Amino acid sequence: MSKILGVLGGMGPAATVAFLARVQALTPAEGDADHIRILMDLNPQVPDRNTRPGEAEAELAGMALRLKAAGAEILAMPCNTAHAQKAGIEASGLPFIDMIAETVVAAKAHDARAIGVLATPGGEALYRAALEAEGVKPVLLQGEDRAAFMACVYAVKRGDAGPVQRAGMRRLADALNAAGADAVIAGCTEVPLLLEAADVSVPLIDSAEILARACIRLCLD
Numbered sequence: 001m002s003k004i005l006g007v008l009g010g011m012g013p014a015a016t017v018a019f020l021a022r023v024q025a026l027t028p029a030e031g032d033a034d035h036i037r038i039l040m041d042l043n044p045q046v047p048d049r050n051t052r053p054g055e056a057e058a059e060l061a062g063m064a065l066r067l068k069a070a071g072a073e074i075l076a077m078p079c080n081t082a083h084a085q086k087a088g089i090e091a092s093g094l095p096f097i098d099m100i101a102e103t104v105v106a107a108k109a110h111d112a113r114a115i116g117v118l119a120t121p122g123g124e125a126l127y128r129a130a131l132e133a134e135g136v137k138p139v140l141l142q143g144e145d146r147a148a149f150m151a152c153v154y155a156v157k158r159g160d161a162g163p164v165q166r167a168g169m170r171r172l173a174d175a176l177n178a179a180g181a182d183a184v185i186a187g188c189t190e191v192p193l194l195l196e197a198a199d200v201s202v203p204l205i206d207s208a209e210i211l212a213r214a215c216i217r218l219c220l221d
Contacts, residue, residue: 002036003219006072008063008089010043011079012157015189015208017042019078022212027220036219039072049081050122061088068092076215078189078208080123095218102214103185103207104130110203112183114139116176118149118169118195119187127187139181145172156190169194177202 005023009016020038029035041063047055060082064075075089076097083100090096104127107115114137117127124140131138141149149172155165173184173195183203186192197204 003073003221004037004039004071005215005219006039006064006067006070006075006094007041008043008060008067008075008077008079008082009040011046011049011077011082012190013042013044014156014159014161014193016040016078018193019189019208019212022209023215026209026212027216036216039067039070041067046082049079049085050120053085053122056082057085057088060085061091064089064092064094064096068094074215074218076211078211080126080187080189080207081120083126084122097211097214097218099207099211099214100126100130103127103187103205103210104134104136106210107131107183107185107205108134108136110183110205112181112203113137114180114182115205116140116173116179116181116184116202117187118172118176118184118191120150120153121146123187127185137180139176139179141172141175142179145175148172152194153188153190156193161193166194166199170199173200173204 027035046059049056075094116139117124128138152165152168176184185205187207189208192206
């Protein structure tokens with residue numbers, strides 16, 4: 001019997017739906033009953049994780065408790081930035097899959113000396129600390145590219161994942177490569193909605209896919 005997965009989602013909605021599709025697609029299954037039971041709280045009203053972290057943590061803590069009460073046995077959250085507030089989620093007492101830690105482990109497997117990070121300011125800080133703790137040099141966007149990245153992310157949140165935004169994200173990944181990155185972490189779950197591995201000349205480590213695989217591994221263990 002597989003464990004019941006509780007997902008704290010909605011940050012943003014399109015990225016959460018894409019994450020659920022990844023879990024379904026990657027699960028080894030011969031029929032319906034082989035898939036993981038998932039309880040979802042898709043909550044787009046979670047306060048901004050970058051500008052209102054305390055309020056965000058309180059809301060996430062409440063979401064975790066509600067999922068636990070509904071029967072969840074393991075928790076996951078397909079939002080990198082909100083992992084800064086993971087203490088509130090872990091207060092539920094349920095195991096929480098750390099997306100940042102899982103992604104850094106996957107990134108290190110590429111033996112890259114320097115790893116680029118495509119993430120919001122909050123997510124970037126988490127990845128920078130995690131990579132440096134593992135002795136890996138983080139390569140970050142600089143100058144106007146930081147604002148350009150956020151513009152791409154907010155475009156996806158308002159429903160625009162078209163060619164202009166895709167080209168913009170490809171350019172940003174190329175900028176990290178040009179700055180010395182041997183691999184690039186898609187450290188925001190909106191990134192893989194604009195960027196594919198074939199678009200990047202170095203390995204692309206997709207945090208959403210890494211989290212999906214971790215959910216499957218731990219729920220089916």
